[in-house]
Amino acid sequence: MNSARTPTDWKGTAMQARIRRRYRSERAFKLAGLAAVILSAAFLAFLLVTMAWNGAGGFTRTEVALKLDFPAMALPVTPTQLRSPAADLALSGAGLKNAVETAGEGWVSDSAWMKVRDAIKADPSMLGRSQVIWLPASPAVEAEMRGGPDAGLEVHVLQSRGLVRTGFNLDFLTASNSTDPTAAGIWGALKGSLLTMLVTFLIAFPVGVLSAIYLEEYAARNRWTDLIEVSINNLAAVPSIIFGLLGLAVFLGTFSLFGHTIGPLFPRSAAVVGGLTLALMIMPVIVIASRNAIKAVPPSIRDAAYAVGASRVQVVFHHVLPLALPGILTGTIIGMARALGETAPLLLIGMRAFIVTPPEGFTDPSTVLPVQIFLWSDEVSRGFIEKTSAAIIVLLVFLLAMNGLAIYLRNKFETRW
Amino acid sequence: MTDRVPSSPKMSARGVNVSYGGTPAIQDVSIDIDMENVTAFIGPSGCGKSTFLRTLNRMNDTIPSAKVTGDITLDGEDIYSAAMDVVQLRARVGMVFQKPNPFPKSIFENVAYGPRIHGLAASRPDMEAIVERSLKRAGLWDEVKDRLSDSGTALSGGQQQRLCIARAIAVDPEVILMDEPCSALDPIATAKIEELIHELRGRYAIVVVTHNMQQAARVSQRTAFFHLGQLVEYGATDDIFTNPRQERTKDYITGRYG
Incomplete structure (x- = not known):
């Protein structure tokens, strides 16, 4: 090889300037990232401090x-x-x-x-x-x-x-709504939220995960599954109030036409209707997250199981699902957190009623934490300002507890391969 | 290491074609695999040897676009007939893959999984006996007997591959298909696997796909040379390597291409 090329001058000024530029841009990028983190942490701290300050009362x-x-x-x-x-x-x-x-x-x-x-x-x-x-x-x-x-x-x-x-004020945690701020408590809304979340989870989790398994493991790739995939992705982006209207039309409208048979199972303002509505809303999120988690399971594990003679169901339930579970749980956390904070669809199905007794069951009239916050923030009486902040603190604690549980479960099931 | 006289073939293929979404991958392959010899499939990359191997236990069923025609029999039974249960077929025709793929479970569970789903062990001591026997046959028992509850994925690459062989043996198959079992392993681990293949010969019908011609010469008694989706030549390993009948085989063996 006869090289007519002059050797690269690694020490030359142009090269040195290039090195300096590279270091500068790296430093700038790092600083920008750090600034973004500090800014978001500051916003979060501001929110928490304000809430704690106002809510302590x-x-x-x-x-x-x-x-x-x-x-x-x-x-x-x-x-x-x-x-x-x-x-x-x-x-x-x-x-x-x-x-x-x-x-x-x-x-x-x-x-x-x-x-x-x-x-x-x-x-x-x-x-x-x-x-x-x-x-x-x-x-x-x-x-x-x-x-x-x-x-x-x-x-x-x-x-x-x-x-x-x-x-x-122990009464705040044990009493329900009242027109008198000193007597108003959060228990009714907290219990309503618990019941609603339970319904949401029991419907959305199994239906969402099973849909994802079917679409990933069983369904043939054709025009229909493409259509279903596009529809699910679109549903995940539909504004929540639309789901409220759907819940109103289907659970309260259509089902009430069945009169005394199943009509009484779906009364207005009830946790069961709220839970079903929110389940519809978060199901696409769970389906998408679960499908991604299932897709991420290495094909070699599937091959290994098939090769020793596992049936499809055995491959899914013994191998794919356990490995996909952490990802599925992450998606479920995101969906449930969204459902817990949702107000708009619940207003439409009547969960904004003034309810002074905590719900006894899924069909009793109830309200939920975010709706209670919304209602109290609308009150003119001065005492309700503190109650609003206190209710927000309860909501955030609920959210943290729920996420903590999910993260604990996720780490428990996490397996490396 | 001589070619033993084959009895009636364990598996035989007649006029097998495989295509992926209309593109042919294998054309008109006919071959007999017997119990007494280790059969090696050799050929350049993309020649269809792995594809053909996967038709022997219907692993291609998991690929929706794959289409298989022709007859493949196991002990005279058509494995693609409606009467053949694919789950049972895969228990009778086990497979070991290119990349070691133990389940992310304990060593014991890796081996016990197959017998458990097929209900081969009546009790816990039964299962322990199966696991011990399988690991011994795979030459792994002495290395892992004190840590059966450790994760299978924590083993070294060669140990993982032997664990996969133990897993395949545990369901007591009649045929074991090995798809380039040593290509992800170092020379020492490779030597151990090759030694193991010798030991397993005769107990199971063994088919080994390999890129490595020296390996084919070392472990097999019969060799099939695949090229461009066709079976070019099939015969005793010694003949293929010393006295190939086909020009293409000769070119490949002598390193003209591949």
């Missing part, structure tokens, strides 16, 4: 010690009435609400009289004497305790006499 409650002079109230109730099942009615009929409000002078909340009522029922002898009872403070007192505006209620005087206390 939702988990605490101020109580006022109120001295109630029952003989002076002269409530027209008899001991017999108090022992009867109609005690609630008798006490409210006797004007207990007004009496407590008068005695409370704006310090206690609107629903405080219900606590008094329960206390009287527990101990009827109370009516014969003066009694100090700790009652939930009014929103104005709550706000002033947290350094809010002075409502002229002399809260500091109460405070100096030890008549005000602030503590953890």
Whole structure:
């Protein structure tokens, strides 16, 4: 070989400049990436700090010690009435609400009289004497305790006499919705979310995974399977509110035409309808993720199983599915997280109703956490601002718990080959 | 290592054609495989030797576009007939692949899987006996007997391939097909596999596909030379390598192409 080419000058200025440029662009790219990470972390931190700051108030409650002079109230109730099942009615009929409000002078909340009522029922002898009872403070007192505006209620005087206390509000986690922010709790919505997610998972996971297995392992590649594939990909991108309309039309509209046979299984505002609607919504996500996970299983493993005489079902369930499970679970987490945070389709099927009792079953009227957040954020009463943030914290904790479980399961099933 | 006189053939193919989506891969192949000899398929890349091997236990069924015509029999039974159960066929005609592909499970489970799905072991001690016997025949027992619960994928490449052979042996096949079993292995592991093939000869009908002509000469008693989808020549290995009848075989053996 006769080389007329001059040898490359690796030390020349042009080459050195090229090296410098390469290092510079690498540094710049690294910095840009780092900046992006810092920015997203900052947004997340900002969100969490704001929520924690605002929401902390939702988990605490101020109580006022109120001295109630029952003989002076002269409530027209008899001991017999108090022992009867109609005690609630008798006490409210006797004007207990007004009496407590008068005695409370704006310090206690609107629903405080219900606590008094329960206390009287527990101990009827109370009516014969003066009694100090700790009652939930009014929103104005709550706000002033947290350094809010002075409502002229002399809260500091109460405070100096030890008549005000602030503590953890267990009622927030055990009560349901209420028009009174001090009495409103998240349990009803939390339970509604749990039931809805259960329905969603039980429908979407098996149907989604089985569809994926069929499409990957059994279906012939032809025009029909192409059409199905395109449709599934499109469905994954359909706005959620469309699924709400679908749920409304199918589960509440069409199924109610069946009258007394299956109509009552699909009432309005119920977790079963919400769950089915969300299952329709996330099924495409699970199908796509599962198909990708199944595709990623090395063909050599399939060959190995076929070669020792495994049938197709055995190949799928003994080898392909266990290896694809981590990927399938990842897709399911994404879908379930989306379903948990979904509001729009549930509004359409009536899960935005004002519901004061937690749902007992799948067909009871219920609401879910994001809808509850939406409803509370719409309230004018000041106490609901904190409740909204507190509900967001509960939603995020729920989400973290769900994802944590899925990640735990995924790591448990993860096998390397 | 001489050519033993074959009894009646274990498997025989007559006029076999294979095409993938209309493109022919194998044309008019007729061959007999007997129990007593190791048969080697040699030929350049893409000549169809692996494709033909995969028709012998219907592994091509898993490829939708593959189409097989012609007759292939196992002990006189047509393996492509409706009466033949493909699952049973693959248990009777086992296969070892080019790249070692143990299941990502324990060594014990790798070997026990086949017997379990075919219900060959009545009890746990039965299964343990099958696993031990298979691993011993595959020459792997002494190396793994203390760590049967370790993952099969943690073994070295050569050990993995012997584990795959043990897995194929465990279901007690009549024929073992090996598709370039040593091409992913180092020379020492290759020597072990070749030694193993010698030991298994006679107990199973063995077909080995190989790129490596020295290997074919070392392990086989009968050799088939494939070229461009056709079976060019089939005969005793010694004859093929020392005295080929066909010009094409001679050119390949002497290294003119391939």
